[in-house]
Amino acid sequence: MALRGAVTRLLSNARKRAAVSASRAQGTAAASPAQNEAEVVAKKPVKAPKVQFNWRDALELDGLLTEEEVMIRDSFRTYCQEKLMPRIIMANRHEHFHREIVSEMGELGVLGPTIQGYGCAGTSYVAYGLIAREVERVDSGYRSVMSVQSSLVMHPINAYGTEEQKEKWLPRLARGEILGCFGLTEPNHGSDPAGMETKAKYNPSSSTFTISGAKTWITNSPVADIAVVWAKCEDGRIRGFILERGMKGLATPKIEGKFSLRASATGMILMDEVEVPQENMLPNVSGLAGPFGCLNNARYGIAWGALGAAEFCFHAARQYTLDRIQFGVPLARNQLMQKKMADMLTEITIGLQSCLALGRLIDDKKAAPEMISMLKRNSCGKSLDIARQARDMLGGNGIADEYHIIRHVMNLEAVNTYEGTHDIHALILGRAITGLQSFTVEK
Amino acid sequence: MSRVLVGVKRVIDYAVKIRVKPDHSGVVTDGVKHSMNPFCEIAVEEAVKLKEKKFIKEVVAVSCGPTQVTETIRTALAMGCDRGIHVEVSGKDYEAMGPLQISKIFAALAKKEEASLVILGKQAIDDDCNQTGQMTAALLDWPQGTFASEVTIDGEKVKVVREIDGGLETIKISMPAVLTADLRLNTPRYATLPNIMKAKKKKIANMKPADLGVDEPPTRLAGVKVETVDDLVAKLKANGTI
Numbered sequence: 001m002a003l004r005g006a007v008t009r010l011l012s013n014a015r016k017r018a019a020v021s022a023s024r025a026q027g028t029a030a031a032s033p034a035q036n037e038a039e040v041v042a043k044k045p046v047k048a049p050k051v052q053f054n055w056r057d058a059l060e061l062d063g064l065l066t067e068e069e070v071m072i073r074d075s076f077r078t079y080c081q082e083k084l085m086p087r088i089i090m091a092n093r094h095e096h097f098h099r100e101i102v103s104e105m106g107e108l109g110v111l112g113p114t115i116q117g118y119g120c121a122g123t124s125y126v127a128y129g130l131i132a133r134e135v136e137r138v139d140s141g142y143r144s145v146m147s148v149q150s151s152l153v154m155h156p157i158n159a160y161g162t163e164e165q166k167e168k169w170l171p172r173l174a175r176g177e178i179l180g181c182f183g184l185t186e187p188n189h190g191s192d193p194a195g196m197e198t199k200a201k202y203n204p205s206s207s208t209f210t211i212s213g214a215k216t217w218i219t220n221s222p223v224a225d226i227a228v229v230w231a232k233c234e235d236g237r238i239r240g241f242i243l244e245r246g247m248k249g250l251a252t253p254k255i256e257g258k259f260s261l262r263a264s265a266t267g268m269i270l271m272d273e274v275e276v277p278q279e280n281m282l283p284n285v286s287g288l289a290g291p292f293g294c295l296n297n298a299r300y301g302i303a304w305g306a307l308g309a310a311e312f313c314f315h316a317a318r319q320y321t322l323d324r325i326q327f328g329v330p331l332a333r334n335q336l337m338q339k340k341m342a343d344m345l346t347e348i349t350i351g352l353q354s355c356l357a358l359g360r361l362i363d364d365k366k367a368a369p370e371m372i373s374m375l376k377r378n379s380c381g382k383s384l385d386i387a388r389q390a391r392d393m394l395g396g397n398g399i400a401d402e403y404h405i406i407r408h409v410m411n412l413e414a415v416n417t418y419e420g421t422h423d424i425h426a427l428i429l430g431r432a433i434t435g436l437q438s439f440t441v442e443k
Numbered sequence: 444m445s446r447v448l449v450g451v452k453r454v455i456d457y458a459v460k461i462r463v464k465p466d467h468s469g470v471v472t473d474g475v476k477h478s479m480n481p482f483c484e485i486a487v488e489e490a491v492k493l494k495e496k497k498f499i500k501e502v503v504a505v506s507c508g509p510t511q512v513t514e515t516i517r518t519a520l521a522m523g524c525d526r527g528i529h530v531e532v533s534g535k536d537y538e539a540m541g542p543l544q545i546s547k548i549f550a551a552l553a554k555k556e557e558a559s560l561v562i563l564g565k566q567a568i569d570d571d572c573n574q575t576g577q578m579t580a581a582l583l584d585w586p587q588g589t590f591a592s593e594v595t596i597d598g599e600k601v602k603v604v605r606e607i608d609g610g611l612e613t614i615k616i617s618m619p620a621v622l623t624a625d626l627r628l629n630t631p632r633y634a635t636l637p638n639i640m641k642a643k644k645k646k647i648a649n650m651k652p653a654d655l656g657v658d659e660p661p662t663r664l665a666g667v668k669v670e671t672v673d674d675l676v677a678k679l680k681a682n683g684t685i
Contacts, residue, residue, distance in 0.1 A: 052474060067514070068643055071521060075634040109636035121636035 056315075058349040064356060065126070072123065073130040076110060077137075084138040088263060092139065092407050095258070097265040099179070099223055105146060106176025112154035118170035120154075126359035129304035136305035137312045140411035141264035143305045144418075148219045149173060151298035153180030156228050156240055160282040160290060165242070169226070181252075183215035183229035183243075183269045184291045190217075191424050192439075193230070193238075194288060198271065200231035200241065207278045209233075211241060215269040217418070222254040222267040228282075229269060230291050240282035240290050249274040260414035262407075296372050299419050300362065303375040306415055307351045309408045310383035313390035314344040316405055320394050331393070340389050347382040355379070370432045377425035384412040445499040448553055449490045449524065450545075450563040450575070451483040451506045453515040457568055469538070479515045482564025484522075484631040486624040489594060490562050491523035491632075498596045499559065501525045505552060507545055509533035513647055520642035521634035527647035528552065530655070541570075544657065546578035551655035553583055558619060560601070565590055565623040576623035586616035589623040 054060070062070065087098055105111055109121045110131050116122040128150070136143035154173050157165055172178045189195045198213025211231050221227065227243045227250075243250055249272040258266055282290070318341055321331035331337050358375055361367040387409045391398040399406050416422055431437045455461065456476040464471055479487075490502045504519035506512040507530040516527035530548050532540055553561050561583075566573035580587035588594070588603030592611070595602040605612045606625050634642075652658070669675045679685045 054474075067517065068639060071518065071634065071639045071642075072636055075521070075639065076636075079633045107635065108633055109638075113636055121640060123636060123640060127636075 055345060058345060059353055061349075061352050061356060065130075066124075069124065069127050069130060072127050073134065076108065076131055077134045079104075079108060080134045080138050084135070084142060088139050088142075088407070089401055089404075091263040092141070093262075093401055095262045097141075097145075097223065097263060101142060102145060102149065102179050103176040106174060109174075111146065111176055112150045112158070112170070112174050114150075115154060115158050115170065115174075118158070118166055119174040120170065124359070125300065125362040126356060128301055129355055129359050132301040132305035133308035133311075135308070137308035139263050139407065140305065140309055140415050141261040143301075143308075144219045144261055144415075145264050147298045147301050147305070148182055149176075149180055151301060152182035152294050153226070153228050155297050156182075156282060156285075156290065156294050157242070159293060160240060160285040162279075162283060164279070165282070169242070178225040179220055179223060180226045180228060181218050181220040181224040181269070182291075182294065183218055183221070183227050184295075185215060185217050187214060187216045191421060193291060196230070196232055196238065198229070198231040200233050200239065200276075202234065203275075206275070208275045209241060209278065209281065211243070211271050211274045211276055213271050215271075217255070217266060218252075218269050219261070219264055219266055221252040221269050222265045224252065227252075227269050228294075229271070233286075237286040238288055238290065239286050241276050242280040242282070243269075243271070243274060243276060244280075247274050247276070260410045262410075292369070295419055296369050299372050299376040300358065302415060302419055303358070303372065303379040304352075304355045306379040306383040306412065307348055307355065309412060309415075310344070310348050310351075310379075310386040313383075313387045313405050313408050314341065314348060316403065317341065317344075317390035317393040320397070320403070337393060340393060344386045344389065347386060351375075351379050351382060370428060373420065373425040373428045376419065377422055377429075380412065380416040381422050384409075384416045387412050445559045446501045446503060446556055447490045447493065447499050447560045447562060448549065448556060448558040449483075449487050449502060449504050449519065450549060450561070451487060451504055451512075451515050451519050452480040452564070452567045453477050453506065453508060453512045454480045454567055454569045457481060477511070477514075479518050480564050480567045480569075482566060482568075482624055482626070483515075483519075484564075485626070485628050486562045486564045486622075487519045487522050487524060488629045488631040489591075489622075489624055490560075492629065493560075493594075493596065494523065494525075503528060503556060503558075505530065505549065507532050507540065507548055507652075508537055516647050517642055518634065520645045520647075521639040522632060523638065524645075526645055529647050529649050531649060531651050542572045542574035542578055544652070545575050546582055547657045548652055548655055549575070549579045550582035551657055553579070553585075553619070555655065560618060561585075561621045563621070563623050565625050573623075576621050580621035583619070583621070585619050585621055587621045587623075588614060588616055589621075590625040591622050592625050592627045594622060594628065 083104065084101065090096070091098055112120045113123045113128050113131060114125055132143055132147065135146055154170060157169050173180060184193055186196055186198065188197065198211065198215065200209045200211045202209055211229065213231060215229065225245050229241050229243050230238050231241060232238050251270040252267050253270065254265060254267045318332070321337050324331045354375055358367060358371055361371065387405060391405045391409050394403055394405055397403050401407055427438050454477060455472065456478045459476050462471045487504065493499050494502050502524040504516050504524040504527045506516050509532070513529050516529055520527055549561060561579055563576045565576065576589055577587060588601060588605065590605045590607060591603045592606045593604035600615050600617050601620055602613065602615050603622065605614065606627065667678070669678060
């Protein structure tokens with residue numbers, strides 16, 4: 001079904017037109033001035049209508065969105081609830097990745113939505129955030145797939161690639177025809193990407209690079225068609241390379257025994273002297289600025305997304321405690337339950353407002369990376385806590401995947417960790433606050 | 444130039460729990476989520492499909508009501524309609540408005556826009572009238588294909604499969620015609636991001652019923668309750684209705 005939501009607030013805030021009723025006299029010539037004056041004096045001052053508190057949108061976020069953003073959010077929310085929710089329990093239980101969803105999202109135009117041209121929608125970053133929130137309301141694994149495709153594959157090609165590379169890859173990535181993955185993290189280098197061991201050696205005779213190394217914890221890699229891999233070149237600079245499935249020496253085994261983000265496929269990228277043509281190198285960036293630019297893009301989406309997961313858990317816990325009767329009353333009648341819900345409501349509401357503020361700053365090109373670190377960290381940490389609380393509120397039923405919350409608890413463990421752990425973002429902020437870095441033991 | 448008029452109505456969202464106003468004068472609509480009537484969504488989808496199959500050139504989305512209905516028109520534009528017409532009716536007039544008024548407006552617009560088809564939802568989920576399509580056809584003296592579960596254009600004619608009490612009925616009517624969409628006609632598309640953004644640039648014309656020569660709705664008179672069918676027949680005979 002198409003758009004279901006319509007926000008009355010936006011248009012009721014617009015200039016209201018006076019209702020003209022044929023039956024009401026407009027003041028005829030016959031009415032005496034004295035009579036009119038008396039009417040004016042007798043009229044009471046108009047009271048502002050009482051504002052109703054809406055726990056679903058406690059600080060009226062809807063009123064701060066443009067009509068277009070509301071339509072995008074509502075249309076995509078309908079898709080997520082109608083097409084993604086029905087799949088997720090089994091997908092998560094049996095660790096099955098529905099590759100089709102990438103094509104479905106491509107059809108809706110939500111992949112790489114902030115990119116201008118190349119078959120992309122070209123919307124605001126706020127819209128991107130709203131999209132992430134709706135997907136993650138269903139599952140963080142699905143949102144990871146979308147984030148990787150949009151921020152970690154399409155974005156670097158768009159920001160750092162040549163015109164030919166953009167024309168070659170972006171339209172197909174936007175349609176979801178091909179799926180990409182992002183290779184930065186290594187088995188021995190997670191929080192310190194600068195220490196990466198993957199090497200790229202240039203061969204002048206064939207104009208190719210030979211790349212060897214291993215990347216791990218790569219979302220999408222087992223089924224990806226391309227991989228944007230970051231490797232250290234001979235000059236010590238880190239550069240990005242587009243590797244294609246089928247290249248000799250490239251393997252993408254799946255990581256088994258994963259108990260988080262089970263609905264998305266995660267694996268390694270193993271490169272044994274893979275020969276990559278020079279045209280596949282992203283020429284317009286070198287050094288860690290490249291991967292970090294991508295990560296910041298993704299982290300912003302995660303800041304919104306995690307709150308979507310938290311919102312689901314909050315709403316689910318509320319409904320459960322209203323329905324479940326113990327000792328003759330609904331669980332929601334209890335103070336401990338209400339306190340937990342009050343805390344959830346507060347953190348989600350404040351978190352969303354901060355994400356909106358950040359999105360507007362990004363759209364105005366006035367955002368610094370530390371802002372994104374701050375909100376990614378906040379949203380993930382708070383959402384994980386909310387999910388755990390909600391799980392507790394559901395009691396025994398809280399551990400059954402039928403009730404969804406335990407799945408969010410599992411997922412948010414990874415979301416809190418990837419794209420910069422909770423602690424690493426604290427160090428980023430600490431450095432910004434004090435001017436002193438505390439990442440390494442040296443001065 | 445083949446043009447289709449699609450009517451869309453802004454109604455309280457189907458998922459909302461309806462509450463009656465404390466003074467029993469109606470239902471609470473303030474601050475309540477509204478959206479496009481589901482049957483209107485199906486009508487829009489059918490019109491856009493016909494355009495994609497190149498049977499028609501232009502789809503015009505029409506809605507009658509206060510300012511807020513432009514949101515619904517915008518949704519129709521995001522689904523693929525080319526332009527919109529907002530017939531402005533607000534306040535008490537809007538509350539008094541019913542299918543007869545709407546069908547007069549649609550009939551006037553159909554003539555003005557030289558439409559080949561008028562496609563409406565079979566009924567609105569708030570009043571469940573199921574009258575507008577039929578009245579519009581009558582006012583225009585056009586053939587009607589109501590409760591359509593399948594629509595095929597065949598030259599100057601339209602083949603309509605209708606869902607009726609007894610099963611399925613297939614009729615062939617000539618254009619121009621009025622069609623009303625039933626549930627199984629199609630599955631409305633999700634508005635894609637690019638289309639939502641294109642919708643911003645599409646035009647929504649604004650007009651009043653008077654511009655179309657349609658007068659204000661009559662004030663609604665109170666009815667009379669009777670106890671038995673015999674009373675009803677007697678009263679109707681007495682005031683000359685039968």
